[in-house]
Amino acid sequence: MGGESKQRLPALDGLRAYAALVVIVYHAILLFDHGLIQRVLPKTFWQVDASDIWAKAWLSTFNGAAAVELFFLLSGCVLVRSLDAAKGRWLSASASFAIKRALRIYPGLIPCVALTAAVNPTAFSWGDIAGNMALWNFDIVGPSWTLQVEMLAIPLLLIVSLLHRKWSAWGILAALVVAVIARKNQGVFVAPLLSQFGYLFVLGSLVPSQVGRLAASLARPAGWIPIVVAFVFLRQCLGGMDLVTAALGFVLLALLYHDDRAATAPVLVSRVPQFLGTISFGIYLWNVPFFYMPYLLPKALWSLDTVTAGLIIAAGIVPLSILLATLSYRLIEVPGIALGTRLTNLGRFDPRRVPAPEPTN
Numbered sequence: 001m002g003g004e005s006k007q008r009l010p011a012l013d014g015l016r017a018y019a020a021l022v023v024i025v026y027h028a029i030l031l032f033d034h035g036l037i038q039r040v041l042p043k044t045f046w047q048v049d050a051s052d053i054w055a056k057a058w059l060s061t062f063n064g065a066a067a068v069e070l071f072f073l074l075s076g077c078v079l080v081r082s083l084d085a086a087k088g089r090w091l092s093a094s095a096s097f098a099i100k101r102a103l104r105i106y107p108g109l110i111p112c113v114a115l116t117a118a119v120n121p122t123a124f125s126w127g128d129i130a131g132n133m134a135l136w137n138f139d140i141v142g143p144s145w146t147l148q149v150e151m152l153a154i155p156l157l158l159i160v161s162l163l164h165r166k167w168s169a170w171g172i173l174a175a176l177v178v179a180v181i182a183r184k185n186q187g188v189f190v191a192p193l194l195s196q197f198g199y200l201f202v203l204g205s206l207v208p209s210q211v212g213r214l215a216a217s218l219a220r221p222a223g224w225i226p227i228v229v230a231f232v233f234l235r236q237c238l239g240g241m242d243l244v245t246a247a248l249g250f251v252l253l254a255l256l257y258h259d260d261r262a263a264t265a266p267v268l269v270s271r272v273p274q275f276l277g278t279i280s281f282g283i284y285l286w287n288v289p290f291f292y293m294p295y296l297l298p299k300a301l302w303s304l305d306t307v308t309a310g311l312i313i314a315a316g317i318v319p320l321s322i323l324l325a326t327l328s329y330r331l332i333e334v335p336g337i338a339l340g341t342r343l344t345n346l347g348r349f350d351p352r353r354v355p356a357p358e359p360t361n
Contacts, residue, residue: 011256013277014268019067020283026064029310058307060236073249076204083161094158096344107336112285116140120292141288152194153201160205169209176202207253215251216258224255224262282325290317
């Protein structure tokens with residue numbers, strides 16, 4: 001793939017940080033009026049009632065759906081890129097990839113599920129807890145449905161990587177056609193969630209390719225900020241724009257990957273977004289326990305309008321989530337990543353470990 005020599009992708013890390021923070025604000029606003037899920041989220045600006053326009057504006061700006069799409073596109077880009085860079089046979093690289101992916105997701109998820117259940121112990125059964133820890137369900141940590149999709153996407157990404165090895169970007173494009181068809185024909189993929197979102201992983205895997213390079217060159221005159229604005233707001237103004245929005249997300253990532261000016265934007269690569277990008281997995285998860293503790297909120301907060309109350313709560317939850325995410329990253333996630341590396345290295349042949357033959361008499 002074009003751009004394979006890139007070792008780190010700091011701009012993409014910074015983008016991931018903002019997406020994780022957006023999800024917190026999004027959920028904080030919805031906490032105070034669950035009716036917005038039906039009244040506002042599926043509708044465009046022109047379809048919502050005048051009384052909900054203010055909430056629609058904030059939920060569109062802090063757009064949780066767009067953030068999740070970015071996560072899936074980023075996963076496709078980064079994970080297939082790592083598969084392509086893996087040395088050795090495809091089957092061996094695939095096994096290593098699956099082990100590392102599981103040990104990247106589950107160690108951080110399991111304690112988060114445990115803590116979330118602990119702050120509201122009467123609401124969940126042991127079956128709920130075990131099921132969410134295994135990602136059979138997402139009854140406790142609601143946002144973990146995206147992690148279920150990430151795990152389901154492992155076989156898809158392995159196939160995409162194999163197709164790319166054999167037929168370059170044409171193989172990915174063929175997989176993308178199948179994945180787009182699966183959106184409306186869920187029998188194509190076994191899992192409904194993978195059918196719904198699998199095309200985003202495949203589209204993201206095109207980012208490092210010559211197709212991504214071409215998209216970046218065409219979008220360079222516009223710059224990445226207008227593309228972000230279009231990616232976030234276009235679907236809020238016009239219905240039926242899911243594929244167009246996904247294409248905009250692809251162009252955004254392609255610009256940040258291939259264009260040096262976009263890839264060095266201070267708002268993405270300075271120390272704070274880089275730090276938050278590093279712990280973004282934890283930020284995405286560790287805010288959830290706080291949403292199960294509304295009994296701790298001052299009564300006066302419930303008398304405020306939905307947006308104001310949500311923004312106040314988000315301002316409190318964000319630093320607490322960053323703290324827990326930092327601890328989780330250092331104490332849980334990094335050891336899990338290291339374990340994955342050790343396990344995948346066990347079966348590899350290392351000539352340095354083979355003792356020299358003893359001299360014969």
